Amino acid sequence: MKTNLTHYRKIFKDVDTRDIVSLYLLHGPENxxxxxxxxxxxxxxxxxxxxxxxxxxxxxxxxxxDEFIATASSFPFLSERRVLVLRELEKLRGSWKKLIAYCEHxxxxxxxxxxxxxFDEGRxxxxxxKEYDRLKAAVERAGKTLAFERLTxxxxxxxxxxxxxxxxxxxxxxxxxxxxxxVGDDLFDLKNEIVKLSIRFGEGTVGAADLAAxxxxxxxxxxxxxxxxxxxxxxxxxxAILHRIMRSGAERPAGIIYQLTRRFLxxxxxxxxxxxxxxxxxxxxxxxxxxxxxxxxVWLENLRRAELLLKTSSFPxxxxxxxxxxxSFKGAYVEYPLMIA
Numbered sequence: 001m002k003t004n005l006t007h008y009r010k011i012f013k014d015v016d017t018r019d020i021v022s023l024y025l026l027h028g029p030e031n032x033x034x035x036x037x038x039x040x041x042x043x044x045x046x047x048x049x050x051x052x053x054x055x056x057x058x059x060x061x062x063x064x065x066d067e068f069i070a071t072a073s074s075f076p077f078l079s080e081r082r083v084l085v086l087r088e089l090e091k092l093r094g095s096w097k098k099l100i101a102y103c104e105h106x107x108x109x110x111x112x113x114x115x116x117x118x119f120d121e122g123r124x125x126x127x128x129x130k131e132y133d134r135l136k137a138a139v140e141r142a143g144k145t146l147a148f149e150r151l152t153x154x155x156x157x158x159x160x161x162x163x164x165x166x167x168x169x170x171x172x173x174x175x176x177x178x179x180x181x182x183v184g185d186d187l188f189d190l191k192n193e194i195v196k197l198s199i200r201f202g203e204g205t206v207g208a209a210d211l212a213a214x215x216x217x218x219x220x221x222x223x224x225x226x227x228x229x230x231x232x233x234x235x236x237x238x239x240a241i242l243h244r245i246m247r248s249g250a251e252r253p254a255g256i257i258y259q260l261t262r263r264f265l266x267x268x269x270x271x272x273x274x275x276x277x278x279x280x281x282x283x284x285x286x287x288x289x290x291x292x293x294x295x296x297x298v299w300l301e302n303l304r305r306a307e308l309l310l311k312t313s314s315f316p317x318x319x320x321x322x323x324x325x326x327x328s329f330k331g332a333y334v335e336y337p338l339m340i341a
Contacts, residue, residue, distance in 0.1 A: 003152075003155060004030075004149050004150075004151050004152070004155055005151070005155050005158060005159065007147075008033055008148075011037065011146055012037065012040060015037070015040050015041055015044055016040075016044070018044060020041065020044065020045060020111060021111070021142070021143040021144050022106040022107070022108055022110065022111055022112065022142060022143055023103055023106050023111075023112050023114075023138075023139045023142050023143025023144070024038075024041065024111070024112070024113040024114065024139070024143055024144055024145075024146065025114045025116060025135070025136055025139040025140075025143070025144070025145040025146070026038065026113065026114065026115050026116070026146050026148060027114075027115075027116040027117070027118065027136075027145065027146070027147060027148065028117065028118070028147050028148035028149050028150075029117055029118070029119045029148070029149065029150050030148040030149060030150050030151070030187070031115075031117060031148075031187075031188075032186075032187035032188050032191070033148050033187065034115050034117075034148045035115070037146070037148075038085050038087075038113050038115060041083065041111065041113060042055055042083045042085065042113075045081050045082075045083050045111055046079060046081070046082065046083050047079065050077065050078055050079050053076075053077035053078070053079075053082075054076045054077055054079050054081070054082035054083065055082070055083050055084075055085075056068075056071055056082070056083070056084045056085070057084075057085045057087065058084070058085070058086050058087070059086075059087050059088050059091070060086060060087065060088040060089050060090065060091035060092035060093070061088060061091040061092075061093060063086065063092070065094060065095070065098050065099055066098070068084065068086065068099075069098055069099070069102050071084060072084050072102060072106075072107055072110045072112055073102075073107050073110070075109060076109055076110070080109065081109050081110060081111055082109065082110050082111070083110070083111045083112075083113065084110060084111070084112045084113070085113045085115070086112070086113070086114050086115065087115045088115065088117070089114045089115060089116040089132075090116050090117055090118065090129075090132075092129070095131075096129060096131035096132075096134070096135060097131070099135060100131065100134050100135050100138055103135060103138035103139055103142060103143075104138050104141075104142070106142050106143070114135075114139070116132070150185060151185065151187075153180070153185075156180050156185055156190075157173075157176045157177060157180055159187070159190075160176045160179055160180060160190055160194070161176050163190070163191060163194050164176075164194050164197065164198075164206070167194055167195065167197070167198035168198055168202065168203040169194070169197050169198050169201060169202075169203070169204065169205075169206055170204065170205040170206065171197075171205075171206050172205060172206070172207050172208075174207060174208040175206050175207050175208045175210070175211045177208075178208045178211050179193060179194075179211060181223065181224065181259075182211075182223065183255075184255055184258050184259065185258075197210075197211070222241065222244070222245045222251060223245070223251060223255075223256070223259050225241055226238065226241045226242060226245065226256075226260075227259065227260070227263050229241055230260070230263070231287070231290045231291075232290055232291070232295075232329070235325075235329045238325065238329075239322065239325060239326075242256075242321060242322065242325060243318070243322075246317070246318045246321070253310055253317040253318075253320070253321060254307070254310060256321065257303055257306060257307045257310070257321070260299075260303055261300065261303050261304075261307075264296055264299045264300050264303070265300065266284040267284055267287055267288040267291060267296050268288075268293070268296045268297070268300065269284070270284035270285040270287075270288045271285075271288045271291070271293055271296060272293075294331070295328075295331055298327075298328055298331055298332070298333060299328045301333060302323075302324040302327055302328045302333060302334045303324055303328075305324070305333075305334055306320045306321060306323070306324040306334070
């Protein structure tokens, strides 16, 4: 069975064997691995001592297309090729026509790498430019398009263990699971915690108890306690834990919403008998028995609305979360002022 990790190993190996083309479109929601791929391509092509002359990084929201294309069309300095990286292609302002025209006839001595994330910060699909499909088709004809999907829960734990090993730290299974449960699925955040572990422990094996010394025992257990309290009849305990988490700063509001959303999605899937089998499914199925299908849907919708306003308004964060909790426990949809449907 082909997995995301298998796909990533293959495309990185292709770069290492110098299977390089003139155009790359790296697209998908996994920014961390996209960035690593762009770095790998760049370091394979441009020697470190010539990077200042032959390596250009631009951002879609602020780039000047004419200057970018002029640089891509120029000869590299004391090198066979130059590299240009255009991050946040989804935020490109102005006309795409000149960029598409370049992709239809790329300069062989330049390697242009586009990074495109079709999702916004709230993980909803961002508005896609009508010209994106044309650019993608042009890149496919002259270069490569590579997809970067988020890792599954099982892959996250494998990735965490591998990254820790590269940093000289051995994480046991319980520690890897606890790290993901505490930090979430953002690979940038997970990498930062792994770096802290390597600094604190150096080479050696790290267990869940050791992890608490770096992340903090309260933070490590707070979300677990919150998730376990989210059942009908335990409203007071759930709200008390939520207040403690928010006031202690043990977890960011966005992280709380992410973990809760993942929890209720798991329960809804178990309720519908989707993905049957395995310890995680069995545990979710038992917990799901405390809810009706409608109650789970109400929780997910209220969390979505709270997340939206968290990103787009100045509402107090604790008020948003408490409102989502109170209405969800009552089985009602929360209606915030100026709520965007």
